[in-house]
Every structure is written in structure tokens, then in C-alpha cells.
Amino acid sequence: MRSASTRCxxxxxxxxxxxxxxxxxxxxLNWYAPANILGxxxxxxxxxxxxNYPLLYDLVNDWLMFLLWLLPVLPIIVIETRxxxxxxxxxxxxxxxxxxxxxxxxxxxxxxxxxxxxxxxxGVRLDQGWEAWWRGVVALRIHQMVGHDFxxxxxxxxxxxxxxxxxxxxxxxxxARCWQALRPPRLHAEH
Numbered sequence: 001m002r003s004a005s006t007r008c009x010x011x012x013x014x015x016x017x018x019x020x021x022x023x024x025x026x027x028x029l030n031w032y033a034p035a036n037i038l039g040x041x042x043x044x045x046x047x048x049x050x051x052n053y054p055l056l057y058d059l060v061n062d063w064l065m066f067l068l069w070l071l072p073v074l075p076i077i078v079i080e081t082r083x084x085x086x087x088x089x090x091x092x093x094x095x096x097x098x099x100x101x102x103x104x105x106x107x108x109x110x111x112x113x114x115x116x117x118x119x120x121x122x123g124v125r126l127d128q129g130w131e132a133w134w135r136g137v138v139a140l141r142i143h144q145m146v147g148h149d150f151x152x153x154x155x156x157x158x159x160x161x162x163x164x165x166x167x168x169x170x171x172x173x174x175x176a177r178c179w180q181a182l183r184p185p186r187l188h189a190e191h
């Protein structure tokens with residue numbers, strides 16, 4: 001198996017790539033699935049029957065996002081648990097992946113705002129002058145992103161990552177033990 005530092009590097013890179021893919025996917029959906037073509041907003045919505053039940057509606061939306069964020073860490077849990085046989089290292093690997101994904105996601109988002117993209121929803125244009133742009137985009141939106149969204153989701157990654165990774169690692173070890181118990185015993189060739 002590869003060394004622990006090589007695996008850590010790979011998990012960080014996987015997280016960064018996942019964060020970039022999620023951001024670009026959401027931007028693509030927002031730009032290329034216009035409401036006037038679809039007759040509704042471009043974001044996926046649960047069936048209309050769920051709208052009558054707000055709690056169920058929110059659960060469906062939240063669970064779909066949670067399942068999306070499980071995609072990159074399921075292979076990481078399998079790889080790390082098989083390599084180290086330690087669920088606590090799988091927990092650290094999941095935390096590293098999710099944190100790297102969040103850093104990449106919000107760095108790309110902040111970078112696009114700094115370059116002048118993504119400001120129309122704030123009524124801010126570069127032709128309104130540097131001061132208006134700075135106040136509107138940098139001071140308001142980036143502060144809101146860093147002050148609220150990034151810190152909130154990083155906290156969730158730092159708390160939820162170890163839980164998901166450890167539970168996944170324990171599940172992998174349990175499956176390995178069950179598999180060993182179900183396999184027929186090997187006949188050893190005598191020399």
C-alpha cells in the first residue's frame with residue numbers, strides 16, 4: 001500500500017477537485033438551465049406533493065445535498081480502512097477531504113467575486129467605480145461568505161467528517177470480519 005502521506009495528499013487533492021466540480025456544476029446549472037425554458041427555477045425541487053409538508057420537503061432537499069457530499073468520501077473510507085485497518089484514520093481522511101473541498105469551493109467563489117463576476121445580484125458593476133464595487137462585493141458578499149457560510153460548513157465538516165469517517169471505517173471492518181467468517185477455511189498444503 002502507499003504511504004500515509006501519499007494517501008493524505010491524494011485525499012486533499014480529491015477534496016479540492018470535488019469542491020471545484022460542485023461549484024462549477026452549480027454555476028453551470030444556474031447559467032444554462034434558465035427559468036424561462038424550464039418554466040421553473042433551475043434548481044432541482046422535490047415533487048409538488050411534498051410542498052404541503054414543509055418538514056418533509058426540507059428533509060428531502062437536505063438529504064440530497066448530504067448524499068452529494070458523501071460521493072467523494074465513500075471511496076476514501078474504503079481505501080483508508082483497507083490500507084490502515086484503523087477507522088480513526090478514515091475519520092481524519094474524510095475530514096481532510098471535506099475541508100479541502102470547502103476551501104476550494106469558497107476560494108473559487110471569492111475569486112470570481114473579486115474579478116467582478118457574480119455581482120449582478122447585488123446590483124454592483126465595475127463601471128460604478130472602485131469604491132462601490134469594493135463596498136458591495138468584497139466587504140458585503142465575501143465577508144458574508146467567510147463570516148457565515150464557510151465557517152458554518154467547515155464546522156460541519158470538522159464535526160461530521162470524523163463521525164462519518166469513523167462509522168464508515170467501523171462498517172468496513174465489520175464487513176471484512178463477516179466476509180472472513182463466511183469464507184470457507186483454506187486448506188494449507190503441507191510440505
